[in-house]
Amino acid sequence: MNFEALQDITTAVVQERSVETVLKMIVDGLAAQPDIAVVRMLKVERGDICDHCVVRNVCRDQTRCLHVVATSGHPSKGTVEDWTKLSREYPRVPFGAFNSGVVADARIPVLINDRERVCQRVPESFQEWGRRAGFQSFAGFPLLFHGEMLGVFTIYSCAPISEAEYRWLRALADHAAIAVANARAFEEITRLREQLELHNAYLREQEKSHLGYGEMVGQGDALKQILMQIRVVAPTDASVLLLGETGTGKELIARAIHEHSQRRQRPLIKVNCASVPRELFESEFFGHAKGAFTGAFRDRVGRFQLADGGTIFLDEVGEIPLELQSKLLRVLQEGEYERIGEDRTRRVNIRVIAATNRDLKQEISAGRFRQDLYYRLNIFPLEVPPLRARVEDIPLLAEHFINQARRRLNLTCGGLTAQQMAQLQNYDWPGNIRELQNVMERAVIISQGGPLRLDLVLGIRPAAKIAQSLPDPHPSSSVSCLTQEEMKKRERENTLLALKRAGWKMYGPGGAAELLGLKPNTLAARMKVMGISRPDSRRG
Known part of the structure; x- marks a missing residue:
């Protein structure tokens, strides 16, 4: 072997900040050395394909195994078999199985300079191929860092490996373990920084789009019923399905449930399913790996990972495409998902609150919504009444929004008159609380410095001109209602x-x-x- 080339590999890998790049540099650098037939790098990861793994019968521990993550080589002349077939057919190696599994299990380097012994511990279907390829020696090295097993790298050579070469390779393994640990730490720092940036961007987005009625206002029976249900369900981890018209305050109820739950120290992450383009749903929910598709210039954390340990609020859940609903059901049932472009299965611990203004039973009948997902979300249904069913709360809500707009916009105006209160209570509010808030804010803007004008925002004539149409605080028998x-x-x-x-x-x-x-x-x-x-x- 060219020791100078090995020294170059050792120096280069320490400077890398990507685990995949470190591993590829090692296998490519070693495979370029004379007589090296196959180099493989395997990482210790959680068992993920146990149900259909070809070596599950020899696996003692399905919680972890070796994953083949990088491979390279050039077997001797005259060999027509594809040397990459070994990694394709055996992408996972159990601890204790084959040469690489023995190295991982023993946690010590192994050197075999015996043609027959080298091929005894490869899969049976590849033993004859190994002999024809000219394998004469094997060296395997555990990648250990502070006692933690990070992985294994193995070398099959068509010539004996000398003691000097073995010592060089062992030193390279020690440097590789440090490089992998450092790269992994850099990746974790990058991931946490990106997650923090995404979280901050999410909070800024929420601040811009927040409805503005940050507390529940009202004293009516309908609101009292809602508050009682919140107190009952909030301390549990049960999924909640909020049902009701648009603008009734479903997000505010979701926040109240989260704030009164055991998860209140962790984030509440909102996903407006109606605003996510169909082709971006999976990336928005679960994230994607760099290079997973055109435009994926870096890894992206999905909303479910962002909500880990907390609550995810799926607003307008009825808008989720049917083809994605099975993946959503899986993460709700098993707490598992994969990013786009990534084989690794990730786990999350979340509570789900969903909201919709659709009739999901009709959506099920129409074949647009999965019945099993509906039952998973509908553990605790909560009907949110429209504003027209909370007439007694309209005066309190209106005053609340007026005061809020005055403070936020730094404007002054008069208050609501009794006649204006009656006007608001007689209106049917198809846009519900959101519409009431918008009307009050526009009234404050239009009326700055003078009496509050509702006629310009609701299309109702000024109070002086409708005294005979709307009741005043002391109506006479001649006054009629609209x-x-x-x-x-x-x-x-x-x-x-x-x-x-x-x-x-x-x-x-x-x-x-x-x-x-x-x-x-x-x-x-x-x-x-x-x-x-x-x-x-x-x-x-």
């Missing part, structure tokens, strides 16, 4: 007004949906119910 039909008429007029002001633009900045404080799909649904359609501009 009927439901009159309220619907007013709402239709207001929707048309917003559409005309926006030039019939529904989406985006300055669109009717923004003016009304509604989601575009909510506005479209409301227009359909009201029979409103855009006029044909081609008509004269």
Whole structure:
């Protein structure tokens, strides 16, 4: 062997920060030496393919084994067999099995300069091939670092290995163990840094998208029922399925459950399933390895790993593609998953809270949602009432949002009058609490420095002009209430007004949906119910 080349390998691997690069440099460098037939590097990892492993009958401990992670070589001339076939057919080696397993089990280096003995401890189907390839010697070295077995590297040579070469190889093994340990530490530091960066980015994202009603406000029976159910289920680890319309505060309830659980010291990670592109679901949930697909320039931590030890909140869970639901079911049942582009099985310990505004039973009947996943999520269903079922809480919520907007926007305005309270309570709030918050915030902006104006955001005439339509604190017998039909008429007029002001633009900045404080799909649904359609501009 070229000792100078071995010295170069020893020097080079210490500078590397990637475990895979370290191992590949060693096998490629050694395989380039004269007479070296096959070099293999194996890492100690958790048993992962035990059910269909070809050597499971000789495996004494399925919790760990040797994984082939790097291999190289060039058997002697005249050998037509593919030397990589050994690693392909035997990617896992149990402790105590074959030459490499014996080295791992004994935790000491092994040198065999005997043609027959070398081939006795390879898989039977490869023994004759090893003889034809000209194997004359074997050297195996455990990679030990502070007493921890990191792996094994083995060499099959077509010439005897001298004592001097053996000592060099042993020194290389010691350096390789240090290099692997250092690279592993660097990778862990990088992983933790990336996880911290992702967590910080997630928190910034949550701060921007947070609904703003950071505490539950109200005194009605519906809210009291919700709080009672939170107290019951929060201390357990049971999965919770939150059911209800959009904008009812399901995320706030999920946060309350997490904050009153035993996992409150760990993160609550939200995934808005409706906003994840179909092709990115698996990467978003489970992460991906560098190079797993075009654009995967580095490893990415998935949301499930980010939530390890804590709670994951799957908002709009009914939007998860059917083909991914089996993988989600697996991680919920077994706590196991794999990143895209990675063979390693990872484990997580999480609690799941899911939310949806869909009827999942109908989705099951339509073949869009798995029944077994539904039962897994639906251990503790919790119905969240719409705002129209919490009429008694609307005044408290409105005042809360007004005060919140005043502080955040640094603006002043008057408070709600009794007539305005009645207006808010008579409105049906299709956008629920989120819509109420948006209406109050816009009212504060429009009314800065003066009395609160709801007529400009709800399309209702100023209180002075509707004294005969809405009750005041001391109504007379001549004052009449608005009927439901009159309220619907007013709402239709207001929707048309917003559409005309926006030039019939529904989406985006300055669109009717923004003016009304509604989601575009909510506005479209409301227009359909009201029979409103855009006029044909081609008509004269």
